[in-house]
Amino acid sequence: MQQTFQLADRARSVLRYDLPASLVVFLVALPLSLGIAVASGAPVLAGIIAAIVGGIVAGALGGSPLQVSGPAAGLTVIVAGLVAQFGWAVTCAITVCAGILQVLFGLSRVARAALAISPVVVHAMLAGIGITIVLQQAHVLLGGSSNSAAWDNVKELPAQLIGAHGHGVVLGALVIAILVGWRWMPAAVKKVPGPLVAIAGVTALSLLAPFSDVSRIQLNGSLLDALALPSLPDGNWGAFATGVLTVALIASVESLLSAVSVDRMHTGPRTDFDREMIGQGAANMVSGAIGGLPVTGVIVRSSTNVAAGARTRASAIMHGVWVLVFAVPFVGLVQLIPTAALAGLLIVIGCQLVNRAHIETAHRTGDLAVYVVTVVAVVFLNLLEGVLIGLALAVALTVWRVVRTKIAAEPSGGDSWRVVIEGSCTFLSLPKLTSALAEVPPGVPVTVELSVDFLDHAAHQTIEEWQRQHLATGGTVDIHDVGAVEMHSAVAGPPVRGFTPFDKRSGVVPWSSWQRDDSPSVLHGLAAYQRRTAAVLRPHMQDLVDAQRPETLFLTCADSRVIPNVITSSGPGDLFTVRNVGNMVPAGQRDASIEAAIAFAVDKLAVSSIVVCGHSSCGAMTALLGKTNLGDEHLNSWLAHGNPSLEAFDDGRHPVARSAAEAGFGSVDQLSMVNIAMQVQTLQSHPLARRVNVIGLFYDIPSAGVLRVTPTQIEALADAA
Known part of the structure; x- marks a missing residue:
């Protein structure tokens, strides 16, 4: 009886929340799937097939309950390149093999490892793809044809603008205007998806007005006719394997990052990343096997799903069903859509991939150089090389930040000098370290504040040698270990990084745990305070000089x-x-x-x-x-x-x-x-x-x-x- 009540409650929840949400997502997914297929150079209905499979298979098997999967703009450049190199049937085989690889990722429980890729590189990759889409589709909107190379598209764009003609330009511009202005519509109106309104409205206009010169989408048969079996290449297996790995990695990273973003939008169950990887892999295996585009988790559809009030994975599954129900009897309507209208939709999608918030975050966190270099490399080289260059630069920047040391020598009153060493002091810091120490005049009292989290033997040896020479000139050297790593640790064993200075330097643990001689403990404690804590407190005490x-x-x-x-x-x-x-x-x-x-x-x-x-x-x-x-x-x-x-x-x-x-x-x-x-x-x-x-x-x-x-x-x- 209790199980009956639970099933009834679940059914009511699905009908109340998930059913309406699935219809909204379906209306968003339909025009996007068509546009992505066109941009990928694939058969138009391959986008519909991927939307159906992504919704039903990934929705049922995936580990992110509210994520919606389907063909993604982030893979358009990759797929277009594969189609141009191998043809559509082999590209489908690549999709199947990439799905198998994703399933293996999930079964081996290494899905979270994909999240180790720097987000700034992923965001830049998507921005580069967006710019590439815009450059390609701008030519289509203007009545021409796009080139595979981004630089050729850039060079030929001025001439294309001058020679723009036909009603297609008007229709494409109208789609862009509707999508851009849709954000300012009243809330009641915005419940209808903007892409659907733009494509349906402009298509209707093109049929009612005497636009005889408008180019429209061409289909080769019905949805059943679009089903195609994959085939293996006759050769060039290295490029085939590279394509499999590229699709698997990019699809996996995009899906997992999308799932993380979706988790932030709701308070329900969190994503099981390994299961999500298995679900995405299974969807790609099915989609590739029947002639569909590669499938990923898509943030646009997923965020729409959450905003529409979805509660369970039933919404994602039903959205795939609605796409299937529409495509079987009504797929012929797709041939009424002007190609310029889809080009306008894709231009807006491409611009949205260049996210202003991501650029501001990269600038604020000091990663703008990684972002810009990755974008330029993705646009003007290719996606794989661009991502690898971005990752290499991100790793190099991280290494530089880790090993970077702040070293300064300055007078501190009278004849005394103060040398401050902060960060990770290694052999890479020796040029800067020796230069700073050389600034200290001979024979003066010197305080060295060593606030480091890593100190290797080379740096220790340099400081010790300088100390010996300075003492020989009649000066004094007082080394204050302020940071987590002490001077003597560099010769006590292999260098280790110190993270938590929550010990005797903070004055928390008893004297008996770190003092071993018979001298007054309070004097030892005061000396340790002067060496380790006073420098840390000094900036805070400046605000308390006049009053408490x-x-x-x-x-x-x-x-x-x-x-x-x-x-x-x-x-x-x-x-x-x-x-x-x-x-x-x-x-x-x-x-x-x-x-x-x-x-x-x-x-x-x-x-x-x-x-x-x-x-x-x-x-x-x-x-x-x-x-x-x-x-x-x-x-x-x-x-x-x-x-x-x-x-x-x-x-x-x-x-x-x-x-x-x-x-x-x-x-x-x-x-x-x-x-x-x-x-x-x-x-x-x-x-x-x-x-x-x-x-x-x-x-x-x-x-x-x-x-x-x-x-x-x-x-x-x-x-x-």
């Missing part, structure tokens, strides 16, 4: 195990900290020191919150419970301020104590939490603290975790946020 602007008054216990800035991930100037034994705010006979701190923090510093933070295994709480005898009148006098907390605790009857007991805490920690709750209540009624938010925290030392304490219970900090 803390956001929180942090009242906590004097226990040395509680470090407020670590618990709160804060730094200098964030917390106004007050510490006493037991983190108490005397309620009756008020303490002048505590009162002064509250008054200064609230009235003068305008803090927005007050935090009371207690902790586990608190000695003050242990003494209040009578489990230890402190034997000191001053301590006993101060701990008397905790008697109200002890009375409220009442052997675990306080609601906070019960909540703590349920969480597994012992009596000392229960009293500590009750004490926090009592101090929160005291502050909430304090005349000086009523204007700020009061928060109670409990620091559990064994787990290094923090709980929130309210006047009635304890709760996980994530739940309380």
Whole structure:
């Protein structure tokens, strides 16, 4: 019975959401599939076949529930080249073999490896394809024929513009105008896909008006007649294999990147990339086997699918069914479409492949050179060479960024000098390093701030040799290891990259973990601070020179195990900290020191919150419970301020104590939490603290975790946020 209800709910969801979405995607896919087939130099109905197979096969087997697959503009240049070199039947065989390779990619679970290709190269590749399409189809729109070489299209374009004639130019320009202006249409109108309106409207106009000289799409029979079997080449197997690999890789990368983009558009199930690869491969095997174009995940159709409200893969599957239902009886209508109208559609598609946001991102991230070089290489060489050149440049740029070192030598006051070395210091940095060190005059005191994440033996040897020579001139050299890698590590073993300097240089771990001699630990700690931390903090401290602007008054216990800035991930100037034994705010006979701190923090510093933070295994709480005898009148006098907390605790009857007991805490920690709750209540009624938010925290030392304490219970900090 439950399964019946689930099936009924699923059917209602499909009818309500996926069915309407599939119709919208079908209307978008139909003209795009025809245009891509024309641009690819393939039979026109090969685009329809690919749309049917992509929708049904990839939709059913793929791992991205809302991605819609079909013929893609990103493969037009590749397919056109293959058709020109091998013919259509062999190109279909290449598609089948590329599909087999994609299935193997998916079965070997290496699909995510395709995402390792730099996105800027992929975006530039698509932009290059877009420019190539525009150059080719501009000639078709103007009444001429395009060339296979982009440079020939560029050279002949001026003459084509001068000699443009015929009604086809008007029809193509009208398609472009409709598609460009469609974005400004009212929302109700935009529910009808722009490409459908443009192609259908211009086709109708060409039939109603006396446009006898208009060239139209030519078909060789019905959809069944378009079905064709692939065939293998008579030779040139190297080029055949290159074509298979190129189609497989480009189709895979485009599909996976499209799936990633689709995942960002909805909150439903995420993509299974290996399954998506298998689904795309299966679709290409079927499409190539029956005479269709190569299939990829298409972002235009997929984004339309999500925007139309699709919930499951049923939408993608049904869109393929609608294309089939249309193509069988009505495919003859395709012959009414003017070629100039499809050329206008393809020009707009090509322009859309040159994405302004991608260019801005490349410029902002310093990858504009990779983008431009890849685009130019794709347009004027070929797609495979362009992508390889782009990848090589992207890798070279990455290597340069990784090994790049910032090295500067400058006077630092008086006769002293300061040498700053930042980044990855390797043998590649030696020319710059030796040049900077040579600027330091002999005999002067020098501080070397070594803020590096990688230091090899060559760089260490250069610095050490310079240090020895400088000391011989009567100067001094003080090396401060500020970064994650220390100077001595270069000779302690093979060089390793340091990533996380969250250790003794941050002042977090105890002295005992890294100090081994009998000298005062605090002096060692201060020296380490001067070497490693001061340089990092210096820029932040400049903003705090004249005044402090803390956001929180942090009242906590004097226990040395509680470090407020670590618990709160804060730094200098964030917390106004007050510490006493037991983190108490005397309620009756008020303490002048505590009162002064509250008054200064609230009235003068305008803090927005007050935090009371207690902790586990608190000695003050242990003494209040009578489990230890402190034997000191001053301590006993101060701990008397905790008697109200002890009375409220009442052997675990306080609601906070019960909540703590349920969480597994012992009596000392229960009293500590009750004490926090009592101090929160005291502050909430304090005349000086009523204007700020009061928060109670409990620091559990064994787990290094923090709980929130309210006047009635304890709760996980994530739940309380």
